[in-house]
Amino acid sequence: xxxxxxxxxxxxxxxxxxxxxxxxxxxxxxxxxxxxxxxxxxxxxxxxxxxxxxxxxxxxxxxxxxxxxxxxxxxxxxxxxxxxxxxxxxxxxxxxxxxxxxxxxxxxxxxxxxxxxxxxxxxxxxxxxxxxxxxxxxxxxxxxxxxxxxxxxxxxxxxxxxxxxxxxxxxxxxxxxxxxxxxx
Amino acid sequence: xxxxxxxxxxxxxxxxxxxxxxxxxxxxxxxxxxxxxxxxxxxxxxxxxxxxxxxxxxxxxxxxxxxxxxxxxxxxxxxxxxxxxxxxxxxxxxxxxxxxxxxxxxxxxxxxxxxxxxxxxxxxxxxxxxxxxxxxxxxxxxxxxxxxxxxxxxxxxxxxxxxxxxxxxxxxxxxxxxxxxxxx
Numbered sequence: 001x002x003x004x005x006x007x008x009x010x011x012x013x014x015x016x017x018x019x020x021x022x023x024x025x026x027x028x029x030x031x032x033x034x035x036x037x038x039x040x041x042x043x044x045x046x047x048x049x050x051x052x053x054x055x056x057x058x059x060x061x062x063x064x065x066x067x068x069x070x071x072x073x074x075x076x077x078x079x080x081x082x083x084x085x086x087x088x089x090x091x092x093x094x095x096x097x098x099x100x101x102x103x104x105x106x107x108x109x110x111x112x113x114x115x116x117x118x119x120x121x122x123x124x125x126x127x128x129x130x131x132x133x134x135x136x137x138x139x140x141x142x143x144x145x146x147x148x149x150x151x152x153x154x155x156x157x158x159x160x161x162x163x164x165x166x167x168x169x170x171x172x173x174x175x176x177x178x179x180x181x182x183x184x
Numbered sequence: 185x186x187x188x189x190x191x192x193x194x195x196x197x198x199x200x201x202x203x204x205x206x207x208x209x210x211x212x213x214x215x216x217x218x219x220x221x222x223x224x225x226x227x228x229x230x231x232x233x234x235x236x237x238x239x240x241x242x243x244x245x246x247x248x249x250x251x252x253x254x255x256x257x258x259x260x261x262x263x264x265x266x267x268x269x270x271x272x273x274x275x276x277x278x279x280x281x282x283x284x285x286x287x288x289x290x291x292x293x294x295x296x297x298x299x300x301x302x303x304x305x306x307x308x309x310x311x312x313x314x315x316x317x318x319x320x321x322x323x324x325x326x327x328x329x330x331x332x333x334x335x336x337x338x339x340x341x342x343x344x345x346x347x348x349x350x351x352x353x354x355x356x357x358x359x360x361x362x363x364x365x366x367x368x
Binding site: 006 | 186187188190226241245247249252253280284287288
């Protein structure tokens with residue numbers, strides 16, 4: 001489906017993903033729950049008794065240049081691969097200082113200083129991802145990034161997170177939670 | 185208030201702004217109504233019997249560079265000036281072709297080819313504006329731009345609209361309505 005696609009992440013007793021662990025990376029965490037459901041579409045409603053729900057929508061790219069989109073497009077794979085039985089949901093909120101920056105300042109920190117796109121490229125096609133925006137939805141986070149990968153790629157995924165969190169861009173991350181999941 | 189500020193535009197029988205005319209610039213128009221209310225905050229609810237409502241939120245800049253933000257900041261004035269008894273609400277939706285472009289491609293069309301920021305600068309401080317985003321809110325438009333100006337600046341405002349609509353950027357506008365208003 002073309003963006004913007006509304007997506008609802010609902011943690012509770014139901015859903016195809018088993019929650020392995022929830023870690024508070026910066027700021028408060030999220031309540032424990034055994035399962036996670038990922039519900040797509042504007043009509044999606046939170047299941048009764050959900051421990052927590054987070055909403056976002058896919059959208060247009062904000063920093064990627066044409067050459068970067070083409071390079072990613074040539075290598076990346078989609079969600080839902082049968083072998084991708086590991087997943088992660090990483091909600092992030094950035095500081096007011098980040099959002100007060102101009103577009104050129106944010107781009108410089110994002111890619112020229114931090115290589116956010118470049119680091120992500122190093123883990124394609126193993127790690128598939130989909131970014132959801134929620135800053136304009138009145139949600140507690142700005143972004144919800146969803147990742148899917150095979151168990152054999154789990155160490156590489158951890159290494160990618162370590163590299164991203166060591167970048168200048170991450171100095172602007174004031175709230176981050178890591179939800180790790182498995183299926184099948 | 186810092187962004188994102190939710191704003192609800194409600195046309196109907198109530199509100200401080202008198203609707204002078206509603207013009208369909210591209211695509212369908214909006215239903216006629218005598219008054220317009222501009223309601224800020226997440227708790228704002230559409231008044232009973234509204235002819236139509238449109239929702240958006242302020243947000244961070246998407247194309248402006250630091251030098252452009254500083255130049256605009258030095259010249260622009262805020263909403264609510266007592267002499268600014270004329271206003272316009274211009275809802276716009278851009279095409280899928282626009283949103284499929286990369287950031288550098290959109291920036292090039294927006295400013296290097298169309299001088300969107302530059303044209304707006306020519307009408308500061310007379311024409312005050314506030315941009316609201318709504319593409320991720322499930323709304324029928326992508327943007328709601330609100331303008332306020334004095335009656336003496338009305339011809340200049342019309343000229344600004346003519347210049348913007350003649351740009352390469354506007355080839356991507358597939359739905360546009362112009363709501364013109366007065367108060368006092």
